[in-house]
Amino acid sequence: MADIASTDAPAAGLSVREIDDGTERLHRILMIGIAVALVIAPFVTYPVFVMKVMCFALFALAFNLLLGFGGLLSFGQAAYFGMASYVCAYAAKFWGLSPELAILSGTAVATLIGLVFGALAIRRQGIYFAMITLALAQMAFFFSLQTPGFTGGEDGIQAVPRGRLFGLIDIADDRALYWLVAAIFMGGLLLIYRIIHSPFGQVCTAIRDNEPRAISLGYRTNRYKLVVFVLSAALAGLAGATKAIVFQLASLTDVHWSMSGEVVLMTLVGGLGTIFGPIAGALVIVSMQNFLASLGSWVLVVQGVIFVVCVLTFREGIVGIIAKWSKRPL
Amino acid sequence: MFEILGVPAQALFGQLLLGLINGSFYAILSLGLAVIFGLLNIINFSHGAQYMMGAFVAWMCLNYLGINYWAALLLAPLVVGATGIAIERLLLKRIAHFDHLYGLLLTFGLALIIQGVFRNQYGSSGLPYQIPPELRGGQNLGFMFLPYYRGWVVVASLAVCLATWFLIEKTKLGAYLRAATENPTLTQAFGINVPLLVTLTYGFGVALAGFAGVLAAPIYSVNPNMGADLIIVVFAVVVIGGMGSILGAIITGFSLGLIEGLTKVFYPEASATVIFIIMVLVLLVRPAGLFGRAA
Amino acid sequence: MMHQDRSRPARTGRIRASLLPLAAAFATLLTTANLAVAEVAGGTVKIGVINDQAGPLSDLAGPGSVAAARLAIEDFQKLSPSVKVELVTADHQNKPDIGAQIVRRWYDAEAVDAVFDVGNSAVALAVQSIAKERGKLVVYSAVGTVDITGKQCSPTGLAWLHDNYNLVSGPIRKLKSQGLDPWFFIAADYAFGRNMVQESQAMLASAGGRTAGSVFHPLGNADYGSFLLQAQASGAKVVAFANAGEQLVSAMKQWNEFGMGAAGQTPVALLMFLTDVHSMGLQIAQGLTTMTAWYWDLNDDTRAFAKRFFGMRGTMPTAPQAAVYSAILHYLKAVAATGSDDTATVLAKMRATPVDDFYAPGATLRADNKLVHDFYLVQAKKPAELDRPWAYYKVVETVKPADAYRPLSESECPLVVARPK
Structure with missing residues (x-):
């Protein structure tokens, strides 16, 4: 299972060798395109919707870093996303921290949890790795349920104040908050892009493709795996903490295992192992949820059919297919 | 009367017995999941939905056709198994040569569809189903009141588990099956129809889920959601036992029932989480589960 | 006007x-x-x-x-x-x-x-x-x-x-006044379950009643045999369920299976809807007491x-x-x-x-x-008493707001201004 990215998404799987000047220019253009789209978006659509997409896109990008480039399938990403969202909400509401500090503390806690869980999980491979991450995430869920004083039980932490950025700028208004979320999202995207194309990222990809060979070349593969695991947890935490500020709430939904499933789905729909796929995936899934909300009781069936059709017809994902057609890694 | 951690020993025996009974559901369900994983290499995420289908088919048999519990116990697994065969032939076959993550996702989608359809048809709050008259009442064992139905559940599930084990480990068909699991190409070369074997195996595994559903119908709420949370626990049972290990699934199923039963006495809030704690501990000590072979 | x-x-x-x-x-x-x-x-x-x-x-x-x-x-x-x-x-x-x-x-x-x-x-x-x-x-x-x-x-x-206070108030007052005490609680380990048990225990205590025990089970729990045995061993006269929907249905199915009614304990559903009774069937639900704000019949x-x-x-x-x-x-x-x-x-x-x-x-x-209206303490009928489809309840008592609502003097709502001393 761990080698899914290399075996099943042939054209999409990015290897650093393929990066030439043209591709790099294309990526730069796409980045600018995304930035421009983000600037225009709040004027043409509902800003809260775009902020939600950005939070989930960052979450999916973090997951894709782990699976698509690190070859590690985690079923427990909700733990970092959800716990960070709780910590951020708690810090903003009860300690009165300013939003940037609240988000940072959420991210820091997610990083720590990622370090502990990662150290345990990377000792096993494939499906067993996935199951350990799932089990550990279930414990995080249990912890959230058992500490209502901290998490508010299933009612969650509600009415989280958005506060003033750096103690100065009021972000209670959606438009004002939007720029903060957009900045966090673009920062996360650029960071992940950097990581993938760094020497560290190259080694990770090498480990993903053939771990014994990487070991024989003298790399301490476990150390690389742990670092990529922790990075992914931290970025998932960043996404979760930001979401808590956007929606002004943190709830059990975010730590539940179905959230871990949702992020896998977003990444697959968008294109596993591609750079921009998770963004497309998050956009599709979040819009779908939005649209389906008015569909009434057929939600489950429609969702199920989309799953089945995706798996049967386009396993490379949206961006994966485009990459195949254009013969360029995206 | 002596006590264990403040709980009278007799009460504890009662709780252990109950745990064992609940373990029989885990055993049948994880057995089906393990059989399917062994040969098809996919994690059948729609197992919970198929368990639910079993219970609903039993209800339909009774209310539309007047077929009683005992006949439903045979008929429902056949119906659920038949839909399983259709699913394998029409859908799973197409993705057999891809990574098994796709199998998991496909069956997850199927679970949503099945649940959604039943919910639209029958609502979410569930349907009534009675214990068959032959099994109403119970026996006072001195330390607890044992309903006859619970006794029947243990007997039935043990019988089914042993029969399955015998079928796979001791018969010729089982030998083909094991050979196909080990090396499908070579088995095919020996003239054995492996695709047919795969289809039948999926049908059989799913039928086991349907059987568990009928067993559950008289005592658990029959509603479209009934299998949704169960799947992840059963999945954990299979992993602890060792993926694909038949005996592992059976033994782990029963033992986890026991452990869960004890948790319900001492720390009931944790009774749904204890299984995951055990899973982490087991996997850290034994990389491929209790009865699995290391990859 | x-x-x-x-x-x-x-x-x-x-x-x-x-x-x-x-x-x-x-x-x-x-x-x-x-x-x-x-x-x-x-x-x-x-x-x-x-x-x-x-x-x-x-x-x-x-x-x-x-x-x-x-x-x-x-x-x-x-x-x-x-x-x-x-x-x-x-x-x-x-x-x-x-x-x-x-x-x-x-x-x-x-x-x-x-x-x-x-x-x-x-x-x-x-x-x-x-x-x-x-x-x-x-x-x-x-x-x-x-x-x-x-x-x-x-x-x-x-x-x-x-709200939870309304729902628990009726059964506790009524059954306690009939001398049914102590109580055992089987509740979902969720905020609503915990909150209901807390409200119940406070109300019970103020009426001079006693709690014989309580268990909190995970939300997805399907087997209640273990908790029913604990309830039986506790010697409680009333067993109150503070869980919802499918959990209550499963719990009541097993209540019958374990012959709990025959042992003389009274079941109470602190949160139940007509659709839950429909889903159980009266065979299972009979005798179950609950509080409702409204009933169609x-x-x-x-x-x-x-x-x-x-x-x-x-x-x-x-x-x-x-x-x-x-x-x-x-x-x-x-x-x-x-x-x-x-x-x-x-x-x-x-x-x-x-x-x-x-x-x-x-x-x-x-x-x-809060809208102030009457509540009804209802009990699920015996199967033989069902004369029309869906007429599952018999009304035991109409509960007047004074007995069903938390007095405003105890309200924690900032909109309610405290009385001047």
Whole structure:
């Protein structure tokens, strides 16, 4: 299972060798395109919707870093996303921290949890790795349920104040908050892009493709795996903490295992192992949820059919297919 | 009367017995999941939905056709198994040569569809189903009141588990099956129809889920959601036992029932989480589960 | 126009010096002043019904609440054909973030005037703060948390049906007075389960009763045999379930299986809906006592509504669904009377006018925004007593508000001003 990215998404799987000047220019253009789209978006659509997409896109990008480039399938990403969202909400509401500090503390806690869980999980491979991450995430869920004083039980932490950025700028208004979320999202995207194309990222990809060979070349593969695991947890935490500020709430939904499933789905729909796929995936899934909300009781069936059709017809994902057609890694 | 951690020993025996009974559901369900994983290499995420289908088919048999519990116990697994065969032939076959993550996702989608359809048809709050008259009442064992139905559940599930084990480990068909699991190409070369074997195996595994559903119908709420949370626990049972290990699934199923039963006495809030704690501990000590072979 | 009695709404007499009369008088001024100029924005009143459309709560509210809303609009149009009403609906899937996002969009971008039902405490609390910020109306139906009209009450959030306090008050008072004591609690390990047990124990203690024990089980739990044995061993006379839907159904099935009734213990469901009884069947549910704000088979008016509802849905209406009907009709009448969809104006009118329908005749809103109406202590019939489909309950007692509501003097709601010493 761990080698899914290399075996099943042939054209999409990015290897650093393929990066030439043209591709790099294309990526730069796409980045600018995304930035421009983000600037225009709040004027043409509902800003809260775009902020939600950005939070989930960052979450999916973090997951894709782990699976698509690190070859590690985690079923427990909700733990970092959800716990960070709780910590951020708690810090903003009860300690009165300013939003940037609240988000940072959420991210820091997610990083720590990622370090502990990662150290345990990377000792096993494939499906067993996935199951350990799932089990550990279930414990995080249990912890959230058992500490209502901290998490508010299933009612969650509600009415989280958005506060003033750096103690100065009021972000209670959606438009004002939007720029903060957009900045966090673009920062996360650029960071992940950097990581993938760094020497560290190259080694990770090498480990993903053939771990014994990487070991024989003298790399301490476990150390690389742990670092990529922790990075992914931290970025998932960043996404979760930001979401808590956007929606002004943190709830059990975010730590539940179905959230871990949702992020896998977003990444697959968008294109596993591609750079921009998770963004497309998050956009599709979040819009779908939005649209389906008015569909009434057929939600489950429609969702199920989309799953089945995706798996049967386009396993490379949206961006994966485009990459195949254009013969360029995206 | 002596006590264990403040709980009278007799009460504890009662709780252990109950745990064992609940373990029989885990055993049948994880057995089906393990059989399917062994040969098809996919994690059948729609197992919970198929368990639910079993219970609903039993209800339909009774209310539309007047077929009683005992006949439903045979008929429902056949119906659920038949839909399983259709699913394998029409859908799973197409993705057999891809990574098994796709199998998991496909069956997850199927679970949503099945649940959604039943919910639209029958609502979410569930349907009534009675214990068959032959099994109403119970026996006072001195330390607890044992309903006859619970006794029947243990007997039935043990019988089914042993029969399955015998079928796979001791018969010729089982030998083909094991050979196909080990090396499908070579088995095919020996003239054995492996695709047919795969289809039948999926049908059989799913039928086991349907059987568990009928067993559950008289005592658990029959509603479209009934299998949704169960799947992840059963999945954990299979992993602890060792993926694909038949005996592992059976033994782990029963033992986890026991452990869960004890948790319900001492720390009931944790009774749904204890299984995951055990899973982490087991996997850290034994990389491929209790009865699995290391990859 | 009803000007008389406005400064002293019925049944809130005990709040002598609350701000309510003042506010109402002020609002009357506003209302009359506005009448000449006020108008409904965009010419249409837009109301939203949001709830769980496909999940575990979808039978007790879900599409049925939407049907109830349509009936309310239909009846309103007969009274005031000139006012245009538009209904939007959505599924929050029991996820607070999805619910919050939809309601935000409704208020901000789609000019929805008022939101109804919600029916999930976590979503309700999220919606509460959004509505409060925007000064928009939201009316809750099956929302159990006492915080919604307690610590987190809001000037624009109204509770039309029940909260956990209402639900536990009836069974405890009644059964305790019959000498049924001590109690054992089997509750879901969720905030609502814990909250219900806490409220029950406090009420029980003040009535001189005793708790024999309590267990909290995970939400997805399917087997209750273990907990039933613990309840049996505790020597409790009453076993109260503080869980919902499928958990209650499974627990009661196993209650019968283990012959618990024969052992002389009385089962109580602290939270149960008609659809749960339908799902258990009377064979299982018989004798189960619960508290409900409304039941379809109370009188001719309720039966008339139930018949229309049955024609649309094929099931009888639950209390939450009837509450949605009542809330929407009351709201629309206030809009028509004031000619405005401005929240403060309409709200003042809603406060000033007693409810006039089959759901809660004569009921009024009190200072913490809870609708004050009668409750019914009901018991599931024996199978032989069932004379018509869905007529599952027999009414044991009509519980008057004085016995079913937390006194305002104990309220934690900031809107309720403490009495001057």
